[in-house]
Amino acid sequence: MSIWSAPNVTSPVVATVDLPGSKSITNRAFILAALADGPSTVRGALRSRDTNLMLNGLTGLGIGIRVDPADATTIAVDPAPMHGADVYCGLAGTVMRFLPPVAAFADGVVGFDGDEQARTRPLSTILDALRGLGVVVDGDRLPFAVKGTGSARGGEVTIDASASSQFVSGLLLSAARFDDGVTVRHVGAPVPSTPHIDMTLDMLTTAGVAVGRPGSNVWQVAPGPIHAVDWDIEPDLSNAAAFLAAGAVTGGAITVPRWPAATTQPGAQIVDILAEMGCAVEPTDGSLTVRGPEKLTGISIDLREIGELTPTVAALCALADGESVLSGIAHLRGHETDRLAALSTEINRLGGDCTETEDGLRIVPRPMHGALWRSYADHRMATAGALIGLAVQGLTVDDVQTTAKTLPDFVSMWQKMIGHP
Numbered sequence: 217m218s219i220w221s222a223p224n225v226t227s228p229v230v231a232t233v234d235l236p237g238s239k240s241i242t243n244r245a246f247i248l249a250a251l252a253d254g255p256s257t258v259r260g261a262l263r264s265r266d267t268n269l270m271l272n273g274l275t276g277l278g279i280g281i282r283v284d285p286a287d288a289t290t291i292a293v294d295p296a297p298m299h300g301a302d303v304y305c306g307l308a309g310t311v312m313r314f315l316p317p318v319a320a321f322a323d324g325v326v327g328f329d330g331d332e333q334a335r336t337r338p339l340s341t342i343l344d345a346l347r348g349l350g351v352v353v354d355g356d357r358l359p360f361a362v363k364g365t366g367s368a369r370g371g372e373v374t375i376d377a378s379a380s381s382q383f384v385s386g387l388l389l390s391a392a393r394f395d396d397g398v399t400v401r402h403v404g405a406p407v408p409s410t411p412h413i414d415m416t417l418d419m420l421t422t423a424g425v426a427v428g429r430p431g432s433n434v435w436q437v438a439p440g441p442i443h444a445v446d447w448d449i450e451p452d453l454s455n456a457a458a459f460l461a462a463g464a465v466t467g468g469a470i471t472v473p474r475w476p477a478a479t480t481q482p483g484a485q486i487v488d489i490l491a492e493m494g495c496a497v498e499p500t501d502g503s504l505t506v507r508g509p510e511k512l513t514g515i516s517i518d519l520r521e522i523g524e525l526t527p528t529v530a531a532l533c534a535l536a537d538g539e540s541v542l543s544g545i546a547h548l549r550g551h552e553t554d555r556l557a558a559l560s561t562e563i564n565r566l567g568g569d570c571t572e573t574e575d576g577l578r579i580v581p582r583p584m585h586g587a588l589w590r591s592y593a594d595h596r597m598a599t600a601g602a603l604i605g606l607a608v609q610g611l612t613v614d615d616v617q618t619t620a621k622t623l624p625d626f627v628s629m630w631q632k633m634i635g636h637p
C-alpha cells in the first residue's frame with residue numbers, strides 16, 4: 217500500500233476547482249434510467265469506483281449501457297429484460313442498498329458480494345423489507361442472493377432505518393415497479409441523512425413517479441411507469457467540501473464553478489458550516505467562493521442530516537480555535553469504516569485531542585505533529601488527512617488511492633489546487 221506525503225503549505229491556497237458529478241445523483245440516475253420506459257442519457261456522470269460498480273451491476277443484469285467514446289461522463293442507458301447475475305458491490309452503500317430491489321425484477325438468481333469491509337455494513341434491514349414485500353432473499357448480509365422472478369407484490373413495510381437513509385431510498389427507487397407500489401414506514405431512532413431521501417423523491421418525481429409523504433416517517437410510491445429522463449448531473453458538493461475547506465484552513469480562497477443555485481445535495485450545507493466557523497462565502501455567476509479567516513473558530517453542530525461531511529468538518533475542527541462538538545452521527549460507525557473511531561484515533565495520533573461521545577466527537581484543538589494518517593479504505597478519511605496535512609508538516613496518508621471510491625483524480629486535483637501539479 218503506497219504512502220503519500222500530503223503537501224504542506226505556508227501561504228494561502230487560492231484556486232478554482234471544478235468538481236466531477238455527484239455520486240448520489242449519478243447512481244440514482246443510473247437506477248432510474250435502467251428501470252425506465254425507454255432509453256435515456258446520463259450526462260456529467262461521476263466516473264469513480266462506486267459509479268462504475270453500479271454500471272457493472274446493471275450491465276450484468278442485462279441493461280444496455282453505452283459510454284460515449286468521446287466523453288466518458290456521457291452514458292446511454294437502454295432498459296432491457298433483466299436476468300440472473302453476480303453483482304459486486306465493493307464498499308458502495310448505494311450499490312449494496314439500491315440494487316437488491318432492482319434484482320427482484322430480474323428473471324433469475326442475483327448474487328451479491330463486496331469488499332471484506334463491506335460485510336459489516338448494515339444491510340439486513342433492506343433485505344428483510346424485501347422479504348416483507350414478497351421477494352425471496354437468501355442471507356442477511358454480503359454475500360447474499362435475491363431470487364428474482366420478474367415481478368413482486370409490494371405493499372406496506374415497516375422498517376427501522378436509523379442506521380441508514382439508504383434503506384428507504386433503495387426501496388423507493390424501485391418501488392413503482394412493484395404490483396402494489398411500496399409504502400415504507402420508519403419506526404425507531406431518527407433516520408439520518410434525510411436530505412438524501414428528499415433527493416430520491418425529487419428524482420422520482422422528475423421521472424413522473426407519484427410519490428407521497430402521508431406522515432413524517434412514511435414514504436409512499438404508487439405503481440406505474442418510470443419515465444425515461446435525460447439526466448444532467450450536478451457537481452459533487454460533498455467532495456467539493458474538502459477543497460473549500462483547504463481555502464478555509466489556509467486563509468485562502470477556493471472557487472467551485474457550477475455551484476447549483478438550488479440542490480437536494482446535503483453537501484451544500486458545508487457553506488453554512490464554513491461561514492459559522494468564520495469564512496466569507498460569495499456566490500458569483502454560478503460559482504461559489506469561500507475565503508478563509510485568519511483563524512477558524514470551533515463549532516457545535518448536529519450533523520445527523522449531513523453525516524457524509526463529518527470527516528471534513530472534524531479535520532477543520534482539529535485546526536480551529538476552541539472546542540468543537542459534533543453530534544447526531546452514531547450511524548457513522550456503519551459507514552465505510554467506523555468513522556468516529558477512525559477520526560479520533562488518527563487525530564490523536566498527530567497529537568490532537570479527539571474523543572468519541574455516544575453519538576459523535578468532541579475535538580479540542582492542540583498543536584499537531586506529522587505522522588502517518590491511516591485511511592481505513594475510506595475515501596473521506598484520506599481527504600481529511602490531506603486537509604490536515606496542509607497545515608501540519610510531515611503528515612503522510614496511507615492508501616490515498618482509496619479516494620477513487622468517489623474521486624479518482626483526487627491527488628492530481630489537490631496538487632493542482634496548491635500549485636504543485
Ligand SMILES: O=C(O)C1=C[C@@H](OP(=O)(O)O)[C@@H](O)[C@H](O)C1
Nearest residue numbers: 240380381382408409412523524
Ligand atoms: O443515498 C445516498 O446517496 C447517501 C446517503 C447517506 O447514507 P447514510 O444515510 O447511510 O448516512 C450518505 O452518507 C451516503 O454517502 C450517500
Ligand SMILES: C=C(OP(=O)(O)O)C(=O)O
Nearest residue numbers: 307308309310524551552
Ligand atoms: C457514506 C458514504 O458512502 P456510501 O454511499 O458507501 O454509504 C460516503 O460517501 O460518505
